[in-house]
Amino acid sequence: MNEDLIRKTIHDYIVTTWLSGDERDFSDDADLLQAGILDSFTTLNLAAFLDESFRAALDPAEINPQNFRSVNALARTVLTKLAPSSTIP
Amino acid sequence: MRIDRLVTPFARTSPEHIAVDGPGESLTYAQLDQLANRFANYLCAQGVAPGDRVGVHVPRGARAIAALLGASRAGAVYVPLDPSSPPARMKVIATDCDLQHVVITPALLSNWLAAGVCAPVRHLYLVADGSTPTPPAGVILHPWADIAAAPPAPAVAGSDSPDDLAYLLYTSGSTGTPKGVMISHRNAMAFAEWAAQAIALTPSDRVASVAPFHFDLSVFDLWSTFSRGATLIIVDESTVLSGRRMLDRIHAQTITVWYSVPSALMLMLDGGGLEERGASSLRVVFFAGEVFPMRHLRRAMAVLPQARFHNLFGPTETNVCLAHALPGIPAETETAIPIGQPSCGDSIAIVDEKGRPVADGEIGELLVDGPTVMLGYWNGGQPLPARHPYPTGDFVERRPNGDVMYHGRRDHMVKVRGFRIELAEVEAALTQHPGIREAVAFAKEGHLVAAVLPSDPGLSVLAVKRHCAARLPPYMIPSDVRLLPHLPRTTSRKVDRVAIQTSIAESIPSSPKPPAEVATERNP
Numbered sequence: 148m149n150e151d152l153i154r155k156t157i158h159d160y161i162v163t164t165w166l167s168g169d170e171r172d173f174s175d176d177a178d179l180l181q182a183g184i185l186d187s188f189t190t191l192n193l194a195a196f197l198d199e200s201f202r203a204a205l206d207p208a209e210i211n212p213q214n215f216r217s218v219n220a221l222a223r224t225v226l227t228k229l230a231p232s233s234t235i236p
Numbered sequence: 237m238r239i240d241r242l243v244t245p246f247a248r249t250s251p252e253h254i255a256v257d258g259p260g261e262s263l264t265y266a267q268l269d270q271l272a273n274r275f276a277n278y279l280c281a282q283g284v285a286p287g288d289r290v291g292v293h294v295p296r297g298a299r300a301i302a303a304l305l306g307a308s309r310a311g312a313v314y315v316p317l318d319p320s321s322p323p324a325r326m327k328v329i330a331t332d333c334d335l336q337h338v339v340i341t342p343a344l345l346s347n348w349l350a351a352g353v354c355a356p357v358r359h360l361y362l363v364a365d366g367s368t369p370t371p372p373a374g375v376i377l378h379p380w381a382d383i384a385a386a387p388p389a390p391a392v393a394g395s396d397s398p399d400d401l402a403y404l405l406y407t408s409g410s411t412g413t414p415k416g417v418m419i420s421h422r423n424a425m426a427f428a429e430w431a432a433q434a435i436a437l438t439p440s441d442r443v444a445s446v447a448p449f450h451f452d453l454s455v456f457d458l459w460s461t462f463s464r465g466a467t468l469i470i471v472d473e474s475t476v477l478s479g480r481r482m483l484d485r486i487h488a489q490t491i492t493v494w495y496s497v498p499s500a501l502m503l504m505l506d507g508g509g510l511e512e513r514g515a516s517s518l519r520v521v522f523f524a525g526e527v528f529p530m531r532h533l534r535r536a537m538a539v540l541p542q543a544r545f546h547n548l549f550g551p552t553e554t555n556v557c558l559a560h561a562l563p564g565i566p567a568e569t570e571t572a573i574p575i576g577q578p579s580c581g582d583s584i585a586i587v588d589e590k591g592r593p594v595a596d597g598e599i600g601e602l603l604v605d606g607p608t609v610m611l612g613y614w615n616g617g618q619p620l621p622a623r624h625p626y627p628t629g630d631f632v633e634r635r636p637n638g639d640v641m642y643h644g645r646r647d648h649m650v651k652v653r654g655f656r657i658e659l660a661e662v663e664a665a666l667t668q669h670p671g672i673r674e675a676v677a678f679a680k681e682g683h684l685v686a687a688v689l690p691s692d693p694g695l696s697v698l699a700v701k702r703h704c705a706a707r708l709p710p711y712m713i714p715s716d717v718r719l720l721p722h723l724p725r726t727t728s729r730k731v732d733r734v735a736i737q738t739s740i741a742e743s744i745p746s747s748p749k750p751p752a753e754v755a756t757e758r759n760p
Contacts, residue, residue, distance in 0.1 A: 167718055171696035182698055183705030183713040188653060 153201065154222040160196055161218065165189065175218035190215055203228040238421040239402050239459055240308040243269050246465035253439060254467045256298040263298045275306020276391035278383045282359055284337055286311030286394050289404065291338035293317040296445060297470055299363040301458065303339040311394035314403045316449035318727045319344055323351030329406050329414055330355050332616050342366030398422040404614055405452055407552045416614030417552045426607035427555040428459035430580040435493065435520045439465040443493040446471045446500060451728035452552045453524060456495050476500065479508025486515045495522035497729050499674065502532050506673055506691050511539050524548040525730050527660060529667035530566060537565045549575035551628055557582040557604045558640055571664065574639035582606030585625060586634055599643050602632045650679035655711040657684065662712055669703045671695035674723055677714060678737050686714035687736045689723045
């Protein structure tokens with residue numbers, strides 16, 4: 148799965164789930180904490196979503212504000228989780 | 237003092253002065269006095285006895301007022317019926333108060349008969365000529381011509397007691413079932429007199445009638461106005477829907493006193509042109525019924541520098557019990573204005589859950605006692621007397637200077653994920669955004685939802701959330717923000733919270749799952 152698709156999947160999920168489908172003003176760089184989207188509840192929800200969608204099961208230590216700061220940060224986090232397995236033929 | 241004694245003194249001293257102005261019909265004090273007597277005499281001749289309920293199902297205007305006054309002079313209890321209410325609600329009300337006599341227009345009668353809501357009604361009194369369907373057997377239809385020909389002399393003097401029941405106002409209450417609030421002449425006049433005095437109302441004042449008669453704001457419009465021989469200007473229903481037309485009416489009629497919910501004033505600010513055109517005739521602005529968003533209040537006060545603004549507070553059950561005359565435009569740092577100090581001779585207490593008084597600065601429930609507290613709820617003819625002091629269900633706090641601050645309704649306090657949230661606080665934060673005109677917050681299935689009416693079409697959900705995140709703790713940020721083109725309103729023009737919640741609940745496509753469910757799916 149390429150990075151663009153991962154990014155778009157996460158972007159769409161956030162827009163649908165927490166922005167009532169309204170994409171305006173929402174960029175993949177947008178700070179999710181400042182956007183009032185990220186809290187303890189939504190963080191867990193997002194972690195579960197990444198696991199279900201990409202089989203990217205995060206360790207508790209990986210569920211931190213840095214990895215969850217934006218769509219881009221989330222996409223990078225997913226990629227790092229996928230990297231080892233994707234090299235296996 | 238009794239409501240039914242008003243008007244007559246001015247019919248003697250200034251018979252030609254206009255009591256009610258338009259639309260369509262204006263009546264002088266002498267004409268209103270006589271027409272009220274004709275109604276009273278006619279109703280008495282049909283057997284209306286003191287204490288009987290008389291429904292008035294007529295759009296706001298001169299004849300509706302003559303009917304209210306006439307019913308009262310016949311010794312009856314008037315029941316204003318909302319012309320825009322659905323027949324099912326009318327049936328509940330008519331049954332609850334055993335409404336045998338109803339004053340009505342031909343058009344509304346046709347609706348009634350079509351819906352078959354005549355239950356206890358035995359007499360229908362038409363306030364205008366017009367063709368109508370034939371009522372069912374056993375129901376007598378009284379033509380307008382007969383009422384207009386009844387004697388104009390004062391009706392047989394009834395009771396003199398101010399403690400008689402004067403009218404029933406049916407409120408929705410939180411359950412949605414209409415409840416008949418019983419207001420005595422003393423209750424009504426305690427507020428009407430206080431208000432007239434507070435603003436030094438005179439015969440030259442021109443008072444707007446904006447509120448429907450089944451809504452308690454109209455008690456000021458009618459009875460304060462007539463207690464001072466002033467003129468009531470009817471701002472009809474179709475005008476009230478447009479800020480521009482309302483403002484036109486204020487200008488054309490040189491209205492001096494205005495009393496409405498804040499949203500009517502906000503309509504004139506946004507789209508009505510109030511900031512460009514001003515309204516130099518207004519000297520008093522009363523508002524009540526809802527919290528006036530601070531930003532809009534400042535705007536309104538800035539464009540009406542000559543007007544004194546008063547925040548009036550009280551549920552239908554106590555009419556107005558607290559009042560605050562604003563000393564000037566609130567500073568930008570002020571996030572709320574007081575609901576004021578006790579008015580109308582009422583006294584208050586602020587208590588905790590166990591009924592113990594709380595200290596200044598602590599939040600508790602507002603209790604009210606005094607002359608404005610209702611007699612009770614009608615309750616199908618077995619009245620439930622009001623509790624004294626009356627618990628309002630409102631959370632308030634008293635400041636050291638005696639000013640009372642509002643902290644929302646008991647039923648607007650919600651718990652979301654264990655956090656106690658005062659919805660009014662969330663709404664106040666939302667309306668601080670310059671692109672938001674009005675906002676309603678509520679809890680739904682463990683989530684905080686905000687319905688937002690933007691004043692700026694470019695407003696995005698993200699912008700609303702960012703705004704909240706900069707002002708509120710995370711648990712108070714609405715997880716579900718809905719931008720709506722309009723907010724449904726009740727017939728008293730308050731935002732209809734129930735309708736909003738229902739429509740949003742029906743439209744929720746994919747609400748976020750609570751973490752517990754997500755966890756279960758991960759580890760089945």
